Amino acid sequence: MATDQLSVTFAALADPTRRAILARLTEGDANVSELAAPFSISLPAISRHLKVLERAGLISRGRSAQWRSSSLQAEPLRDATAWMERYRQFWDANFDRLDAHLQRIQAPQAKAQQADQPQRKEGTAP
16 A cells, blocks of 8 residues: 555545545535535445545545535645646657657658649639
8 A cells, every 4th residue: 555645645536536526625615415416326435535535635524513524635736736747848848859850851741742743823723
């Protein structure tokens, strides 16, 4: 089992139900029933998902009277985004180099195609 924070964060984000719960919490705090509403799974299953998110630090859970609400915690997401940013920069640079290479090899082909086309005289139909 992964113990570093980044691994725990990505493990929590690996499940589509948990990602949907986080997306819902961007709109504001919610209780278990509100979070369970769009899913066809039991409340205990939603609670297990919430525990995974809480252990990952992605949500916090509080109690107000008999209601237990969940809140989004952005710090682990910020850390995961910062980690991924290095790889985005890597791929952007590779795509830029690929684009430049393709332009270099396509330029002679485009010139050759233009040279092969017969020249039209002005005022004549194609």
